[in-house]
Amino acid sequence: MNNVTGKVALISGSARGLGAETARTFVAGGGKVVVADILDEVGLATVEEIKVAGGEALYVHLDVTQESDWQKAVDSAVNGFGKLDVLVNNAGIFFTKSTAKMTLEDWRLMTSVNLDGVFLGTKTALPALKESAANADVGSAIVNLSSVAGITGAKGASAYCMSKGGVRLYTKACALEFASSRIRVNSIHPGLIDTDMGRLVIDSARGPENADRVRKAMEASHPIGRIGVPQDIANGIVYLASDDAAFMTGSELIVDGGSTAQ
Numbered sequence: 001m002n003n004v005t006g007k008v009a010l011i012s013g014s015a016r017g018l019g020a021e022t023a024r025t026f027v028a029g030g031g032k033v034v035v036a037d038i039l040d041e042v043g044l045a046t047v048e049e050i051k052v053a054g055g056e057a058l059y060v061h062l063d064v065t066q067e068s069d070w071q072k073a074v075d076s077a078v079n080g081f082g083k084l085d086v087l088v089n090n091a092g093i094f095f096t097k098s099t100a101k102m103t104l105e106d107w108r109l110m111t112s113v114n115l116d117g118v119f120l121g122t123k124t125a126l127p128a129l130k131e132s133a134a135n136a137d138v139g140s141a142i143v144n145l146s147s148v149a150g151i152t153g154a155k156g157a158s159a160y161c162m163s164k165g166g167v168r169l170y171t172k173a174c175a176l177e178f179a180s181s182r183i184r185v186n187s188i189h190p191g192l193i194d195t196d197m198g199r200l201v202i203d204s205a206r207g208p209e210n211a212d213r214v215r216k217a218m219e220a221s222h223p224i225g226r227i228g229v230p231q232d233i234a235n236g237i238v239y240l241a242s243d244d245a246a247f248m249t250g251s252e253l254i255v256d257g258g259s260t261a262q
């Protein structure tokens with residue numbers, strides 16, 4: 001396990017799924033987390049579970065499309081834990097729609113959560129990340145959730161691919177922009193992972209009635225022979241957030257069971 005002792009992380013969309021698993025893993029590595037989401041009840045339960053296990057966590061309501069929510073989330077970290085060392089831009093949405101059927105409203109919904117959310121989080125957290133970097137051995141870190149769909153296209157998911165491809169290159173440009181401030185910025189690219197979103201991906205491929213068949217086909221498309229579990233991705237995120245990744249910035253960590261190696 002990567003050591004993040006004493007580090008404070010703000011993780012967007014961490015009530016459930018990959019974000020929640022990352023919060024648990026970060027705390028297990030010695031850190032403290034701010035769990036932030038629009039799903040308040042689920043988020044509060046995630047925080048409670050971490051506390052019962054002896055960890056330090058707090059919850060804040062965060063809609064990543066709202067700049068004022070971001071300011072409150074960053075303030076929660078600084079006021080609650082004294083600083084902010086790590087931002088994980090994890091919140092995201094997924095839907096499939098052909099370009100012919102997609103409305104401008106659909107397109108803008110995808111952009112607002114998956115791209116505006118990453119931009120607003122990065123911009124708002126920047127002063128606190130700079131301050132903690134100035135006082136840290138290695139510096140501070142941002143980890144952005146892209147996808148294998150930010151590297152290769154996926155039929156029917158053009159808006160999602162657009163957003164995740166955008167996250168991939170926004171990450172590299174920010175890495176260059178913030179390097180002199182000692183803030184590392186990397187993206188992680190999960191393959192298909194068993195979360196609510198992962199199950200939605202399977203259902204969207206052929207409809208829920210064929211979910212078992214599609215799931216088997218998707219497992220087979222990952223050379224390792226299975227789809228991922230949240231821990232597979234949480235391990236990668238916590239690694240990128242830790243000082244073990246001190247020489248990594250502007251990189252893309254692909255964690256996909258070999259699916260894009262083919």
Ligand SMILES: NC(=O)c1ccc[n+]([C@@H]2O[C@H](COP(=O)([O-])OP(=O)(O)OC[C@H]3O[C@@H](n4cnc5c(N)ncnc54)[C@H](O)[C@@H]3O)[C@@H](O)[C@H]2O)c1
Nearest residue numbers: 013017018063064091092145147190192193195196197198
């Ligand atoms: N599961 C996969 O197969 C997979 C693969 C590649 C990339 N990803 C990416 O990983 C990230 C996490 O995905 P997941 O599988 O855990 O999905 P999930 O749907 O299980 O969880 C996403 C979380 O984001 C939150 N969220 C959604 N809109 C929000 C908003 N406006 N403000 C704040 N929070 C919001 C949700 O409430 C939820 O808690 C996403 O960015 C996703 O695109 C997932």
